[in-house]
Every structure is written in structure tokens, then in C-alpha cells.
Amino acid sequence: MSAAPSATLAAAPASARPTRSRSPVLPITIGAVLVIAAGFAVPAWLLTILLFALFRAMVVLGLIVLLRAGLVSFGQALYFAVGAYAVGFLSRAGVNDALVRVLAGALAAGALGLVLGFLLRRYRGIFFAMLSLAFSMILYGLLVKSESLGSTDGFAIHATTYAGYAPDRSSERFALLVLSSVVAWAGAIAVALYLRGTLGRLAEAVRDNEIRVEYLGASVAMAVHVKYVIAATLAGVGGALAAMVIGHVDPAMAYWTNSGEFVFVMILSGSGSVFAPFLGALVFELIHAVATHYSPGAWRIILGSALLAAIMFVPGGLWSLMPKARRS
Amino acid sequence: MSRLSLIAALAASVALTAPVLAQEPLRIGVVTHLTGAAAGPFGIPARNGAELLIDAINSGTLPAPYATKGMAGQQLEMTLVDEAGAPARIATEVRSLIDRKQPHAVVGFVTTGTCLAALPVLEETKTLSVLSTCGTPRVFEDAKYEYLFRTSANATADGVTAARYLLARMPELKSYAGINQNFAFGQDSWRDFTLAMQALKPGFKATMEQFPTLGSGQYGAEITSLLSNGPQATFSSFFGSDLEAFVLQMAPRQLNAKTQLVLSTGETAMYRLGAKLPDGVIIAGRGPYGVFARPTDLNKWFRKAYEDRYNVPPTYPAYHAAQALLGLKVAYDKAAAAKGGGVPSRDEVARAFRGIEYEAFGTTIRMAQSDGRQAVTESAIGVYKFDRSAGTATVTDVTYYPADCVNPPEGAKSIEWLQAGMPGAKCNLSN
Amino acid sequence: MNALVPILIDGLNYSAWLFIVAVGMTLIFGVMRVLNIAHGSLYAVGAYVAATLIGRWFDADLPAFGSFGLIFASAIGVGLVLGLVLEQGLLRFLHGRDEIAIVLATFAVFLILEDVVLLIWGTDAYPAYQPYGLLGTSSIGGIAFTNYDFSLVVLALVVGGAAWWALNRTRMGKLLLIVIHDREMAQALGINVRLVYPATFAIGAMLAALGGAYSAPMISVSPGIGVDVIILSFAVVVIGGLGSIEGAMIGAVMVGLTRAASVHLAPQFELFVIYAIMTLVLIVRPQGLFMRAQARKI
Structure with missing residues (x-):
């Protein structure tokens, strides 16, 4: 196994990245406002798809941070589930506030990522992927064993409140969309700024040649660890949002196929921009909705074919097809 | 802007039809395992039982006392939803079914994980729902529901x-x-x-x-x-x-x-x-069904119709699904009779459903628990x-x-x- | 101490099954650097084809022991057809792409094949139980064991031995070892790597299908049987060191014995055994037990 397992995947969009770019805040803000505006216009089923795309994109945003260093985690469902169950525990304790829930999901997942990071930062390539998978499956096993948490049945989450305001049933979905958009806005800006910083830019050097990075006096382990914690935190935020959107948590959230779906969306998206995961997640949810709608007995054929097509014909991910990305 | 137009194009391609409000059949969503490991033993028999009963209700071929056509005179139209997959995923499928079809009722659910995850969605959207199997006592012990009924006994x-x-x-x-x-x-x-x-x-x-x-x-x-x-x-x-x-x-x-x-x-x-x-x-x-069913005329009819159509004897999931739809028909007909004809509203059907007792294909169903929403048999x-x-x-x-x-x-x-x-x-x- | 004998017997039987199921995955990874998630689908297709043929065979009242021939015939047939189709129709075009893209491509194949299997064989389970009873039972310490389970151990030894012999004692095998050790050097030496790949993938696919075909009589072949096999094979192969046949054998024995011990002594931990071992091994030996150290590229 070479030291640069994901070089080609990340390199394609990397060449498309603008070298001198403006502040990311404005375009991301415009994006978030557009999504919220869309919430007024779209039918209910599309609103659900938007909500799903947003929490999924948060996890994929974290995967992209890792991918910049050439690392792919097949265990992101671990942090997704930790974030979701953090909301679950809060809900059981009667804490339903949106901000508290999101922060709890982020903190719980980030803290676990910090601890496991000391171990995982030593691993690269397929071993990094497999060890993260093993940890997620251990959590899955623990949750299945926990009868007080409903085992595989999981348990329901109380409706979310916003600083004391409890939206009625008709506006509940829209409130969740505003919440998800604001959280995604903050996450995207934070990641965009981080990737511009020294530590963020170090990632590509780590991916290309770790030994050179060490010779230059930078700590590869530290760089990888920081990215790992960021990815874990974002996955925890995604899980917290998912728990609120779905209204239910269960161990399948930690199962390896869920991690596989996140990586699927990452491949579909490409890593060229912080917008990419949002586009990729939206397309993924739409493909899924169309596939299950038109062939409920064989939707995986459609999903699998879409993935194959993306890998074969759009190696840089969907974002590389965007006119702006191509121009620069 | 190209991103938006892409979204618009994809959205258009989904081509979901809004329900028309003219005189049309009652839309029944049936949720059961069509794929995966639970399909063979549970999901497919349940689907068969539901399909058989919907056809029999539409054509009025059920034995007495259920030989009237339709529910409250209305024909039924079935939409199937696959229950296989992670519970969170099924909750979404159910929400999408409700958004797209606005079904008059949702019937089914075999496994407990998927059913518990879908319940908040069903209640939030005020959908009249009849759980056919989903045997966990947690359904009514953990929460209160207005429009939810279960026609099989607790596990x-x-x-x-x-x-x-x-x-x-x-x-x-x-x-x-x-x-x-x-x-x-x-x-x-x-x-x-x-x-x-x-x-x-x-x-x-x-x-x-x-x-x-x-x-x-x-x-x-x-x-x-x-x-x-x-x-x-x-x-x-x-x-x-x-x-x-x-x-x-x-x-x-x-x-x-x-x-x-x-x-x-x-x-x-x-x-x-x-x-x-x-x-x-x-x-x-899971109750007096299949080989354990009481030898009534209803059971003889069900067994024969099922074996003729599917070439295998019906097992309990088929009975569970059939008796759930039968319960819904009894409630609809009762609500229609109470208002002197016409199609009853969701609230009228839910009120009529509570506490009913009816003879089904395996045994008698008594909606005796959880404010008349949970069956005992x-x-x-x-x-x-x-x-x-x-x-x-x-x-x-x-x-x-x-x-x-x-x-x-x-x-x-x-x-x-x-x-x-x-x-x-x-x-x-x-x- | 009287639990020790059953633990050893059950553990070795299960290890043998694990090894047969996982060895194809490690072979393909060793040679091609492809972590094949569709391995589980090949297992499932092998099981379905064998179950269908065995069902027909006994319906036609043909000689019972001939059904063992069917098991191997299905494995070879499925491996050749699906293996070559996947390698020539898909993986060939992905040479040189990074590992994760290839893993995801096989994940896509897995998704597609799951539904293809469902469309062909439907949702009902296919039993193929007849061969399971043919070999009879043996009594050890007053407990009956099925001889079919013991035949798994024989099969695992034969498969493992054959792989070792082919790799270390034949010319073709030695060429393959060069490819495993250093692909670029092998190409420079004039070895036709492009020919090695389809052959390896077909053999790996046959082994996956053999795992399924030989398991068919012990289980009830039904939708989704391939999913757990993927994760089990991954674990065994990662514990042993990706690409190492000896490693897969040791990994299978470690998991098999520990699982059996857990079932007998502490059943509540059965679900965790395999992941716990994988985590522990990776913590101690970050590249698995038998992985060769990589040359550092500066």
C-alpha cells in the first residue's frame, strides 16, 4: 500500500480549486438563504429530502476534511450515532432545545473523536478505514445489547423547541429546515476557513508525502488528529440533526452500511468545495426517492448503477461538473 | 443558477402527482417487507393477505356479515411501501408516502423497529393507521396516540x-x-x-x-x-x-x-x-391464526381464497394483515351508518374504531385496551x-x-x- | 475443563467455515489491491445456484452423493462467469484509480447484485438440506456432531494447502508472488500483469462462491445472506494481514476459537468477539498479523 492511497481522487478537484479566492462567507450565506427560501416554495416531500440532504451533507463535509489528508473513514456512522443518541439522552431527560441538542451532539462526538484519535492517527489507508469501521460496529453491538435503550427498536425523540418557542405541527418541518440550514452555514464556513489555514493546507502535503512533512518540522500526527476530531464533530452534528428530523434513534445509525452511504455521497460529491457535499447529498436523496418510488422492489439496482456511473464517468465528483469549478 | 436548475430538473423528473379531490377510491398505504430477510416469512404473506382482502372488499365477495362492496361504499386503492431497511429510512418512506399520496389510512408494519420509528410520523400527520403485527407493548405504553390502532395482541x-x-x-x-x-x-x-x-x-x-x-x-x-x-x-x-x-x-x-x-x-x-x-x-x-385458526366460515373462505391465489396455506402474518383491513372496514361502515351514509371523516372513523369487537378470520378481535385502540385476542x-x-x-x-x-x-x-x-x-x- | 473439547471442536468448525469464506477476498486483495465488497454477493449467488441445483438433483432422484459435485460445479461456474464479467467489464477500467474509488465500485456492484438475486430467486428461502445429513454424525463425549461440519475443516485444509502449493511450488505461483510483492517490478521483468488479474479475480470469485455453495446445505438460502459475510471476511482478512493466505488462516482460527469460547462461557459477548479481536490485533500490529512492511517512499 502506498503512502498516498487517495491521491487521484482528491487530486482531480484539487486542480480545480481557485488559488486566490475571496472570502467564503458570502457565497455560503447566499446558499443558506436560498435553501431556507426554497423551504417556502417546495412541496412537503421535497422539504423532507432537503432536511435529509442537509444532515447527510454535514457528515460528508467532515469526510472531505479527512480526504484532504488522503484518509477515508468507513466508520463515520460511529459519530453520527453518538450525536443522535446524545440528542436521545437529552430528550429522555426532557431537554428539547435545538441549540443544546446540536451542541451536545457535537461535543459528544468530538470528545470521543479526540480520544479515539490518539489511536487512529497512527493508521493510514485501508487500515484506518477498517479500524474506524471496527469501532462503529462495537458501538452498534453495545446499542443492540442495551435493552433499556430499546435495543434494535431504538426510541422516539421529543419534538424540538427553539429557545422556548415550540412550533406547531404545520411549521415544525420548516423550523427544522431553518435550524439545519443555519447549522450547515456555520459548519461550512468553519470548514472553508480551516481549509485555508496553515493546518488545513498541510493536509495535502500529508497526503502526498508524510515523511517530507515531518522533515519540514510539522507534526503529521497532530494534523491528522485535528482533522479526525473535526470530522467526528461534524458527523455528531449531522447525527443530532438527523435525530431531530427523523424523531427516532436506533442502532442501525451506527451500522457499517450507513458509513458506506456517507462515503458513497462523498464520492458522488467530489471534494473540490464545501458546497460539494450539499449538492452530492441532495442528488443522492433525489436518486433514492425516485428509485424507491418507481421500483420499490429493486431500488438498489438504480442506486448502485448511479454510483458506478459516478465513479466511472465523473471521477472528480458532481461538483467538478459545475461551470464555475471548470472555469478556474 | 445552474445548481438550482439542476435541482428543478431533478425535482420535475420525480413527477409526483398531487392527489385529485374528486370522487375517487380510498387510498390505503400498505407497509410491509417486500425485500430482505423478513420478506419471505412475514412480509410477503402479509402483502398477500392485504391484497386478497382489498380485492375481496372491492368486489364485495367477503362472506357475511362483511359482503358489502367497499368501505363505506368506497372502493380501495392500495399503495405498497417496502418495510425493509433501517428504521430511520422507513420513517422517511412513510412520510414520503403520506406527502405524495395523502392516504386515507396506512395499514401494516411487521417489525417493531420500523413501526416504532414510523409512529411519530403517522401521528404528526394525523394519519389513520392500523398496525397489523408490530407486537411490542411499547407502542401504547410509551406514548399516547389519537389515530393509531392495533388489531393483533401484544407479543x-x-x-x-x-x-x-x-x-x-x-x-x-x-x-x-x-x-x-x-x-x-x-x-x-x-x-x-x-x-x-x-x-x-x-x-x-x-x-x-x-x-x-x-x-x-x-x-x-x-x-x-x-x-x-x-x-x-x-x-x-x-x-x-x-x-x-x-x-x-x-x-x-x-x-x-x-x-x-x-x-x-x-x-x-x-x-x-x-x-x-x-x-x-x-x-x-402469535395468536389463533394459520393452523390454529378457529374453523369458522370466515376462516374457511380466507384459507381457500388464499390457497387458490397463492398456492400456499396462509400463515399468521397473512391473517394479521387481513384482520387489520377488516377492522378498518368495520370501522368505516360503522361510521358511515352512524352519520346515515356518505364517506365518514378521519375523526369519525377513528371514533367508530375505538372499542369495537368483530369476528375476523382466525378469532374474535376485541379492541379492549389502551382506550379501545389495542386488540386483545x-x-x-x-x-x-x-x-x-x-x-x-x-x-x-x-x-x-x-x-x-x-x-x-x-x-x-x-x-x-x-x-x-x-x-x-x-x-x-x-x- | 470439560468445556474445552466442545470449544475446540466448535471453534475449529467455525474457523474452517470462516477461512473458506474469507480466503478469496485476501487473495484478490493481495494480488490486485482490490478490497472486494461484492465478495458477499458472490457468496450469495454461489449459495443460490447450489441450492437450486441441489433441489433439482434430489427432485430427479439422482444419486445423493452426486450433490457434492454440484456444490463444486456451482462454485466454479459462478466464479468463472461473474468473476470474469466483473473484472473485464468493470475493474479493468479502474486500474490506477485510488483504492477507495475501487472499493466503492465493488460496493455499487454489491448493491446491484443484491437486487438481481432478489429478482431471480425471489424472497422465499431456498433449502438444500439433503447433503447436510448424508455424511451422518459422530459422537464425541456424548454429544453428537455433524460430519458435514467436520468436512468443512478438511475442505479448508485442502483449499489452504492448494493455495500454498500453487503459490510456492509452481512457476505461475512464483510469478504471482512477484506481482504481490512489487507490481511495478513485476511489469518491468516482463510479467503480463494484465493477464494475471482476470485469472486471480476469477479464482477469488470461485472461492467466494464455494463458501456460499458449501454453506447452502447448512443454512436456508435467503435474501441478505451476503451482507454479514462481507463484514466477517473483512475482519478475518484484516486480522491476518491483507493479502496473506497464512494470515487469513490464523485470523479465522483466532476468531473461530474465541467465538466458540464466548458461546460456551459468556454468550452475551458473542456479538462483540470479532470486532474486539480486530481492534486488539490492529492496536498491537497496525497492519495485521502477517502484513509485509511497506517500503517507505521518500
């Missing part, structure tokens, strides 16, 4: 039935063990059974409990440990291909000769296993026997337990009732 009744029957047949039983799949239904079934055993014989604890991974298919080590532990009886809630694999692997090793096996959902596999399931195994099937259990001359799977020594003997009384929580030693149970056995 608690199965554990109580198995324990009562086993101790009635083997009063001197010294030891018992369990092997159940490691997921919610397996854990709950085992807990209910052991609590019922201890309620009947205080302090009588299991000597061993095995929890193999769901779908593992390899039970060599578990069978060895059961053989060497040597319990006099062994309880299992295995189902589907896991149950078949377990039976295939234990039969040559004579586990059934060393221990009295109790298979709480064995009924779903009896026709498929045939002679491979050893005689003498105690089997049940008698239960049934027996001993498997393969009739070699006729080549058919049968049961002998069938015992029917009255509803009040195996279900907690109204208002009591299942686990607390079991732990308290099943107070108030009334068991006047009749056959």
Missing part, C-alpha cells in the same frame, strides 16, 4: 402462552434455557417468557441464554452448548431463515430428543420445513406433527388460552404485570 401474550403451556405439559420441569436472536424482538420474547415462567414458578430461572447475532446462520457452537448444558426445555423466538437453519442444524444432532423445544413463531416455518421439523416440538404463531399453541401419509404439517394437543388469561388487564404495563406475578389473570380453559 407479551406469546411469552405467557408458551410458559403456561410448557408448565402444563411438564409440571415437573427442572431446567430450561433459551436461544433467541440478538435484537429487540428476540430479547423481548425471551424476557417475557422468563418473567412468565417465574410468575408461574417463583424463582425458576433459566440455566442458560444464547443470543446469536441476527442472520448469522451458523449455530453449531450454540447447539453444542445446549446439548452439553442439557436443559429439559428450550425456548426460541427464531423466525425465518434463521429458524430454518437452526432446525436443519439441530435435527441431525438430536437436540429435539434431549430438550423440549418451544418455537414461539414456529408456525410461519411449519409448511416450509414440513418433515424436516421434528414431531413433538411445541409451536405457536385469545391465544393458541400446540405440538407439531407431520402427517406422513397425507404429507401435511399439522398440530396436535392445541390449547386456546382466553384473552384475559394471557394479556395484562387494561391499564397495566406488561413487564410490571409479569413481574407482579400476573395478577388478575382469568384462565377458564375452553376448547
